Amino acid sequence: MTGSFNANIPHGALDRKWTNHKDHARLVNPNNRRKFEIIVVGSGLAGGSAAASLGELGYRVKCFCYQDSPRRAHSIAAQGGINAAKNYQNDGDSIYRLFYDTIKGGDFRSREANVYRLAEVSGHIIDQCVAQGVPFAREYGGLLANRSFGGAQVSRTFYARGQTGQQLLLGCYSALCRQIAAGTVQMFPQTEMLDLVIVDGHAKGIVTRSLRTGKIEKFAGDAVVLATGGYGNVFYLSTNARGCNVTATYRAYKKGALFANPCFTQIHPTCIPHSGDYQSKLTLMSESLRNDGRVWVPKRKDDCAKSPGEIPEKDRDYYLERKYPSYGNLAPRDISSRAAKEVCDEGRGVGPGGRGVYLDFADAIKRLSQQTIAERYGNLFEVYEKITGENGYEVPMRIYPAVHYTMGGLWVDYNLMSNIPGLFVIGEANFSDHGANRLGASALMQGLADGYFVLPYTLPNYLAGQVGRRPSADAAEFKDAENNVRGKIQKLLNINGHCSLDSIHRELGMLLWDKCGMARNKAGLEETLGKIPELRERFWREVRVPGDGEDFNQSLERAGRVADFLEFAELLCIDALTRDESCGAHFREEHQTSEGEALRDDDNYASVFAWEFQGCNGTITPPKLHREALHFDTVHLTQRSYK
Amino acid sequence: MNFKLKVWRQKDGQSTGSLVDYEAPEIPPQASLLEMLDIVNERLVLAGKDPIAFDSDCREGICGTCSLSVNGEAHGPDHPGAACELYMRKFKDGQTIVIEPFRVKSFPIVKDLVVDRSALDRIVQAGGFISARAGSAPEANSIPIAKTEADLSMEAAACIGCGACAAACPNASAMLFTAAKVSHLALLPQGAPERAKRVVGMVHAMDAEGFGNCTNTYECEAVCPAEISASFIAKLNREFSRANVKRSAGE
Numbered sequence: 001m002t003g004s005f006n007a008n009i010p011h012g013a014l015d016r017k018w019t020n021h022k023d024h025a026r027l028v029n030p031n032n033r034r035k036f037e038i039i040v041v042g043s044g045l046a047g048g049s050a051a052a053s054l055g056e057l058g059y060r061v062k063c064f065c066y067q068d069s070p071r072r073a074h075s076i077a078a079q080g081g082i083n084a085a086k087n088y089q090n091d092g093d094s095i096y097r098l099f100y101d102t103i104k105g106g107d108f109r110s111r112e113a114n115v116y117r118l119a120e121v122s123g124h125i126i127d128q129c130v131a132q133g134v135p136f137a138r139e140y141g142g143l144l145a146n147r148s149f150g151g152a153q154v155s156r157t158f159y160a161r162g163q164t165g166q167q168l169l170l171g172c173y174s175a176l177c178r179q180i181a182a183g184t185v186q187m188f189p190q191t192e193m194l195d196l197v198i199v200d201g202h203a204k205g206i207v208t209r210s211l212r213t214g215k216i217e218k219f220a221g222d223a224v225v226l227a228t229g230g231y232g233n234v235f236y237l238s239t240n241a242r243g244c245n246v247t248a249t250y251r252a253y254k255k256g257a258l259f260a261n262p263c264f265t266q267i268h269p270t271c272i273p274h275s276g277d278y279q280s281k282l283t284l285m286s287e288s289l290r291n292d293g294r295v296w297v298p299k300r301k302d303d304c305a306k307s308p309g310e311i312p313e314k315d316r317d318y319y320l321e322r323k324y325p326s327y328g329n330l331a332p333r334d335i336s337s338r339a340a341k342e343v344c345d346e347g348r349g350v351g352p353g354g355r356g357v358y359l360d361f362a363d364a365i366k367r368l369s370q371q372t373i374a375e376r377y378g379n380l381f382e383v384y385e386k387i388t389g390e391n392g393y394e395v396p397m398r399i400y401p402a403v404h405y406t407m408g409g410l411w412v413d414y415n416l417m418s419n420i421p422g423l424f425v426i427g428e429a430n431f432s433d434h435g436a437n438r439l440g441a442s443a444l445m446q447g448l449a450d451g452y453f454v455l456p457y458t459l460p461n462y463l464a465g466q467v468g469r470r471p472s473a474d475a476a477e478f479k480d481a482e483n484n485v486r487g488k489i490q491k492l493l494n495i496n497g498h499c500s501l502d503s504i505h506r507e508l509g510m511l512l513w514d515k516c517g518m519a520r521n522k523a524g525l526e527e528t529l530g531k532i533p534e535l536r537e538r539f540w541r542e543v544r545v546p547g548d549g550e551d552f553n554q555s556l557e558r559a560g561r562v563a564d565f566l567e568f569a570e571l572l573c574i575d576a577l578t579r580d581e582s583c584g585a586h587f588r589e590e591h592q593t594s595e596g597e598a599l600r601d602d603d604n605y606a607s608v609f610a611w612e613f614q615g616c617n618g619t620i621t622p623p624k625l626h627r628e629a630l631h632f633d634t635v636h637l638t639q640r641s642y643k
Numbered sequence: 644m645n646f647k648l649k650v651w652r653q654k655d656g657q658s659t660g661s662l663v664d665y666e667a668p669e670i671p672p673q674a675s676l677l678e679m680l681d682i683v684n685e686r687l688v689l690a691g692k693d694p695i696a697f698d699s700d701c702r703e704g705i706c707g708t709c710s711l712s713v714n715g716e717a718h719g720p721d722h723p724g725a726a727c728e729l730y731m732r733k734f735k736d737g738q739t740i741v742i743e744p745f746r747v748k749s750f751p752i753v754k755d756l757v758v759d760r761s762a763l764d765r766i767v768q769a770g771g772f773i774s775a776r777a778g779s780a781p782e783a784n785s786i787p788i789a790k791t792e793a794d795l796s797m798e799a800a801a802c803i804g805c806g807a808c809a810a811a812c813p814n815a816s817a818m819l820f821t822a823a824k825v826s827h828l829a830l831l832p833q834g835a836p837e838r839a840k841r842v843v844g845m846v847h848a849m850d851a852e853g854f855g856n857c858t859n860t861y862e863c864e865a866v867c868p869a870e871i872s873a874s875f876i877a878k879l880n881r882e883f884s885r886a887n888v889k890r891s892a893g894e
Contacts, residue, residue: 053777068698069764071804072706088784124780131780133773133828135797142787160797166705167800174772181768189761212753241700278674280681281702383703386721386728452777500685546688551655552754554696555688 001612002201002256003419005626009113010414014634015095018117021414022457026464033058036463037470039206039221041193041248043070045165045444046427047227048172049451055179057456062219063176064188064208066243066557071173074229074241075447078165079286079380081147081157082129082444084122089146093154095119100635102442105151105332106407106435107584107600108637109261109608111630113414114432121453122445126158128452132171136160150287151332151439151642162286162379168444172451191217192557194488195481196224196252196423199471203252203423207481209489211557214550218482220473222466223422223459226252227451230406230428232265234565234572235517236509238403239271239284245561246568249410249429253571257418258610258626260411260431262568263576266438266585267518268404269336272387273356277506282402283387285359285380287440290329292364292373293397295320295336297348297357304350308358308396319343327642334437334585334598335642337401341518342596344400351398360396401518405443407434407585408575411610411628415458416450419610422466424459426450431608436584489549492559497542501555504539505562508532508569516576521589525577529570533619536566570620571611578625581605593639602637606630644670644731647739648683650695656751662741672732676719677702677709679731680742697756704728704868707803710750710758710810712743717807717866725805725868745810749817749853760806762852763820770844771824773833786832796830799823801869808863808871814855819863821849822879823871829882839886846883 010021028036036059040051043065051063067073085098098119103110126144130136136158137145146155160167179185190211197205197218205220231246232238253259270285296318298304303311319339321328331339340357343349350356365373370393374381381392388398409431410418416432417424427447434442471477511531515524539562547553582591582598583605591599600606608628614621646667653660670679677699684694700708704725711726713719719729734740742756750758788796800823808819825842828834834841857876864873 049777056776067700067706067708068760069804071764071767072700072708074701074706076706077701077703086783123783124778126783127780128775128777130783130786131773131775131833133775133796133800133831133833135793135800135827135831137797138788138790138793140790142789142793143784160800163705163801166803167797170800174767175775175777177764177768178772178774187764189764241706242702243700275673276671278671278678278682280675280678283703383728386704386724386730389730389732456777498689500688502681502685544688544691546691546693552696552757555694 001419001626002198003421005258005419005610005628006413007111007628008413008415009111014112014116017113018120025457025461028460028463030058032467034060035467036060036222037062038223038225038459039219040064040225040227041206042073042227042229042427042429043176044073044075044227044229044427045169045172045447046451047225048073048169048176049448050225050227050426050455051185052172052175052179053452053456054459055182055184058184061185062188062221063185064191064193066190066192066211068190070176070187070189071170073169074244075169075444076166077241078444079162079284080288081149081159081164081441082125082168083149083156083441084126084158084445085119085156086123086126088144089155091154093156097154098122098156101152102433102439103435103635104640105439106437107598107640108435108602108606108632109583109630110433110435112632112634117454118433118446118449121449124453125445125448129168129171132175134160134167134171147288148291148330149440150290150330150336157441159288162377165444168448172448193248194251194485194560196255197477197481198255198420199475199477202421204471205473205478207478207485209485212552214553216482216485218473218478220471220478222463222470223424225424225426225455226410226429227427228429230409231568232403232406234508234569235403235512236506237274237279237282239268239282242281245564247561247564250564250568252410252423254613256613257420257423258411258612259408259571260608260610261408261575262572263579263586264407264436264584265403266333266405266407267337267401269333269340269401270359270399271402272384273351273398273400275352283383284402284404285384285397285399287333289359289377289380292376293329293359293361294318294363295329295357295359297343297350301347304348304354324642331642332437332439338518338587340401356398356400358396359399361392362396365393405438407431407436407438411608415461416454417458417462422462424455426455436586488560489556492545492556492563493549495540495543495545497544499542499544501543501558501562504535504543505565508535508566512569512572516573519587519589520576522577525573529573529577532566532570532573539563539566567620571623574623575609575611579605579609644672644736646670646734646737649739649741651743652695652755653752655754660752670731674731675702675727676713676729676731677727695756696754699727702727705803707805710745710760710805711756712745712810714741717745717810718868722866723868723870725803745806747806747809747815749809749815750806763804763806763817765852766817766821766845766848767824769848770837770841773828774837775833788831792830796827799827799830799871799875802871803869805868807866807868809854811862811866812855813860813862814858816857817849817854818857818876818879819867819871819873821845822875825882826875826878829878838882839889842879842882843886
């Protein structure tokens with residue numbers, strides 16, 4: 001294995017670890033910082049905040065994104081909010097409680113030390129964003145407002161209408177723009193990373209392709225930071241943007257970076273249901289809607305075809321309130337999603353295809369007035385009406401779970417450095433903080449924590465020992481990587497088959513959604529593992545990628561991404577098959593309590609599964625598993641209960 | 644549903660383009676305009692032809708990537724909303740739909756329906772930020788901000804940066820875009836220290852990029868997917884005058 005597989009968790013009491021670590025981390029003096037070139041791939045909340053913060057510190061940063069502007073990174077689509085342990089509501093919140101809720105929400109499959117640090121810096125994120133001019137919602141007295149979110153009994157979520165991700169991203173984009181103007185950050189939009197370059201065992205550069213001109217380029221740096229988001233689009237339909245992909249992290253994996261817990265994929269409970277084959281993406285309705293909306297289906301199958309208004313109160317099953325009385329409609333995402341699947345599997349789903357449940361605001365409108373509901377969620381009702389043509393104030397919304405976020409990602413240590421020295425991975429692209437299930441409003445928190453407050457301390461600790469070690473981009477390792485990239489592009493263009501990219505990607509997605517989605521079992525996963533290589537083979541034989549590599553060619557960009565998804569899907573299923581327990585979003589049907597809840601096996605699986613690529617020679621050699629045991633010194637492992 | 648399309652095809656920035664006719668039969672009414680283009684593209688690829696290049700990403704109206712004029716209107720007829728939020732059920736069966744890129748001199752065409760809007764990034768780089776270094780921020784609740792001011796600031800901050808305002812404007816002005824950013828930050832106390840410098844820098848950058856000036860036609864407001872009010876342009880003008888008065892007074 002390349003590099004080292006040690007979590008490097010600092011010694012000392014949980015609440016002192018980060019402080020101690022910062023106190024002893026090596027520093028780079030201000031005059032030396034400009035001698036270092038840092039490559040940041042991705043410009044969302046994690047990458048954008050990291051690039052801006054490193055630029056502010058005086059490093060020379062090159063930041064790459066596939067979008068035409070860093071302001072369009074997919075963090076922008078996050079709706080509901082960002083958590084922080086400010087305890088502004090005086091309702092008993094604390095750093096410990098945010099830490100505990102996150103560990104428990106993740107079903108005890110994340111590292112205590114990382115999660116504690118996340119909770120610890122959460123308050124500073126809000127301070128930072130307010131200072132940048134993020135227009136968070138406020139109370140009449142002028143102080144910041146909060147709302148509640150799933151998996152918590154305190155109100156700690158800060159928000160900017162239903163556009164929190166947009167406002168946080170624009171805050172970090174503005175900080176990035178300031179650094180671009182100052183000359184510390186050089187921005188490369190519409191540029192995709194296609195390979196990682198390793199020199200003497202350290203990550204020292206990347207190979208990119210300009211999506212605009214097709215130009216392949218090599219960039220050398222002193223460290224490489226991947227902030228390339230999640231891989232939800234492996235399922236074809238997800239709430240991710242069309243361009244979201246696994247390419248950067250998967251190609252780093254093929255260069256020796258360990259991929260951790262790929263089977264931890266989050267299915268969000270409140271999305272607009274799927275309506276047909278033509279559909280290119282699914283749209284999320286913020287989980288914050290569950291604060292005021294009540295989820296129900298008819299008690300009897302026969303009522304499903306009726307209009308909801310014709311179904312009297314006594315014939316409705318408010319199943320979340322019934323099954324989880326203390327959390328009710330605010331049960332965590334994995335639990336709410338499975339509960340929706342369950343009632344639909346029983347034949348009690350509503351809408352076309354019977355794959356939907358009602359999210360009903362009638363009671364809240366009666367209690368608070370339509371105006372109040374409109375103030376809270378107005379834009380979400382508009383989105384719903386645009387897509388479905390229905391008015392959510394008058395008839396209950398129909399929702400169904402959809403792939404939304406991926407907790408798995410490249411393995412990193414406490415410093416957010418992968419096993420390859422010099423390769424840092426932040427935000428959704430790493431595996432680190434959310435365990436087997438992420439709580440709502442925690443993705444924005446993690447992305448910004450990593451970029452503003454963790455990486456600026458842990459990256460110098462690595463760089464301090466790397467003065468003068470940046471190779472030239474003409475080194476042999478770069479040429480090899482470039483040849484590899486060119487070869488792959490040519491191979492895609494040469495297939496010249498008769499079948500469309502989308503048709504194969506869609507097929508892969510349906511296969512995964514069916515067998516490796518909200519519920520998984522051994523037989524289904526084995527069957528899928530048999531089918532993925534066939535699909536991959538068909539791709540390389542039958543797909544048609546028009547045009548050439550020398551200009552703007554959207555089919556070619558997508559083809560490279562789909563090719564990587566077709567390999568990555570196998571890793572995802574292997575992980576799901578090997579993790580023979582249920583935990584959080586990973587629900588193995590063989591392992592459930594008598595009430596149908598996820599049943600963990602802490603004795604055998606309280607560990608991170610980190611996979612090492614073993615090569616690909618026609619077929620993919622099974623990857624090698626490394627296990628990182630998770631130690632719980634502070635929290636007591638319990639069966640999650642939201643009843 | 645069945646449609647006839649007239650789509651702008653242009654090989655690259657140097658070539659001249661033209662409208663090309665396509666048939667789009669059997670389109671589900673629930674499909675979005677972009678999904679309709681996906682279907683047409685899939686058919687083109689299978690027929691051995693070059694697909695139509697167009698930009699999109701989030702496909703839920705927030706990232707601002709899509710940049711299509713539909714039947715002469717930026718983002719099409721269903722306002723407010725981006726082109727990705729335009730659904731085929733809003734058209735008549737058999738209708739002819741003309742799809743063009745945003746037409747603005749400062750947004751050069753890259754290919755077909757794809758334009759280069761980096762000019763908007765450069766306007767923001769010229770001052771559209773608050774200089775708040777990570778780590779230097781005071782406690783978030785130490786500066787109370789009246790809800791009305793914060794809400795108004797949010798109204799302006801909602802801009803998705805798509806550039807439809809400039810595409811709809813007969814003068815190809817980016818005033819609404821610039822006004823939104825200037826107003827968002829000028830309405831907050833945190834934005835006060837750089838208030839004058841910001842507006843002057845951004846307005847000069849806007850002019851340098853070749854955007855035109857505002858003559859109050861309000862086309863920008865009419866097509867804005869984020870419903871940014873044109874009254875922010877008045878705010879921009881006030882901010883600009885204020886900054887110049889302060890400067891000429893030697894402040």
